[in-house]
Amino acid sequence: MKLNKKPMIIAAVSALAVSGTIFANSTYASDATKQLKAVYANIKVMYNNQAVTVDAAQEPFMINGTTYVPLRVLGDAVGKKVTWNNTDKAVSITDTQTQVPQSTVDALNAQIQSLQLQLTNANTQSTGKDTTISQLQAQVNDLNSQITSLKNQLADNSSSxxxxxxxxxxxxxxxxxxxxxxxxxxxxxxxxxxxxxxxxxxxxxxxxxxxxxxxxxxxxxxxxxxxxxxxxxxxxxxxxxxxxxxxxxxxxxxxxxxxxxxxxxSNVDLTTVQKNLNNDYGTYRNIKLSIELSNDNDEEIVFRVYANKSDWNLLTDNQGTSLMSSIAADIDAAYSNMGKKIYGFVYDSSNRSTILKRYN
The missing domain is CATH 3.30.70.2960 (Alpha-Beta Plaits)
Known part of the structure; x- marks a missing residue:
């Protein structure tokens, strides 16, 4: 085969092998520069008997009988990540994310085929094999789920x-x-x-x-x-x-x-807040009260106080206002002063549609 020779000047070689004589006359390799003649001979790179695709800019070559292959070509072939740090003049080779072996997927597919064969045989037998059939079907379903999960994992691994x-x-x-x-x-x-x-x-x-x-x-x-x-x-x-x-x-x-x-x-339990309010205000100035809370959305809380109308009327307007303000303040504190909108009503306990007082 006729060799295609392309002479070139090489200041530094990033390749599979480097002859120790290249920089023999220099104290530090990084300081040396030498003219070398590279011979390009359409060199192929094989990995596991499969040809590795190499573009023209990364074509392997020979110098003095030694074959040089760019590290990035080999890294891509064997699943390694190759990067160049120009500041430190260093090549970094790292492992890429490990993917689930195709052999694992193939093994699970083989199990499914075996179980499906058993399932077919069981179906041809007596109806007394229903339990066995159900168990085998469950195993098939489970293995199918594993296959789906592994495929998703493979897809995720192949993504960025x-x-x-x-x-x-x-x-x-x-x-x-x-x-x-x-x-x-x-x-x-x-x-x-x-x-x-x-x-x-x-x-x-x-x-x-x-x-x-x-x-x-x-x-x-x-x-x-x-x-x-x-x-x-x-x-x-x-x-x-x-x-x-x-x-x-x-x-x-x-x-x-x-x-x-x-x-x-919020992590606050509305039922707990309601219970605490009834413990604190269940009897107010010798008047029996019942308090209920509700929150139809995350911004508002409504409290409803039920009292006997005639008993409630014994309170002054200031006393009623003070009670409702205290209830609202306790609710606000229970929610760590998150600034929720709090509304309140006092109802006649004997006629729960009659509003005796409002708070907002």
Missing amino acids: SGSVSNAMTKLQTALNNSYGDYRSTGASIELTGTQSAVKVSIRVNETSWNDTSSSSRRTLLQNIVDDIHDNTTFKNATISGTVYNKNSTKLMSFTVNNNNSVVIG
């Missing part, structure tokens, strides 16, 4: 999982730079999850957080959600989050609805 992780890290840094000192709360934001589901953990100074208005808190959370969705990688992700104090005690949680709006939740 590293890119997602890098994107999340960069986004987290950007969020902390933008909102880390929001309203002097000392917010620290952490993102976890995947490209399709992002969880947000925010740790704040509890005192400053409680001093921040409900609208300001909502603005912070909405800005974080909007910034996440503005990122191309996470534009379709579902988002949920939790706010903690610096001791990791949960202060509140939030989700995002279909309109991309923040929905604030």
Whole structure:
């Protein structure tokens, strides 16, 4: 075969093997430069008896009888990541993410075929084999689920999982730079999850957080959600989050609805708050009261006080107002002063549609 010789000057060789004589006359290899003649002979690279695709810019060559193959070509062939650090003049070779071996998938497919054969044989036998058939079908279903899971894992591994992780890290840094000192709360934001589901953990100074208005808190959370969705990688992700104090005690949680709006939740049990109110105000100035709470949405809480009309009329207007204000203040405190809108009504217990007094 006629050799296609392409002479070239090589200042540094990034290849599979380098002759020790190239830099023999220099104290440091990095300081040496030598003219060498490279011979290109249409050299093929084979991996596991399969030809490796090599573009013209990375074609292997020979120098003084030694064959040189670019590291990146070999890295791509064997599933390794090769990068060049120009500052340190260093080549880095790292493992890529391990994928589920195809042999594992093939083995599970073989099991399914065997079980399906057993299932076919069982169906041809007496109806007394129903239990066996059900068990075999369950095994087939389970193995099919494993196959689906493994296929999904293979697909995930072949996608840019590293890119997602890098994107999340960069986004987290950007969020902390933008909102880390929001309203002097000392917010620290952490993102976890995947490209399709992002969880947000925010740790704040509890005192400053409680001093921040409900609208300001909502603005912070909405800005974080909007910034996440503005990122191309996470534009379709579902988002949920939790706010903690610096001791990791949960202060509140939030989700995002279909309109991309923040929905604030709470870890407060409404039933417990109602029970405590009845314990504290079940008898007020010798008047028997019954208190019920409801929250039709995450922004409002309504309390209803039931009292005998004639007994309630024994109270002055100021006494009634003071009672309802105290109930509202206790509800607000139970929800960590989150700024929920609180409404209240006093009803005649003998005619529950008659309103005796209102609070808003």
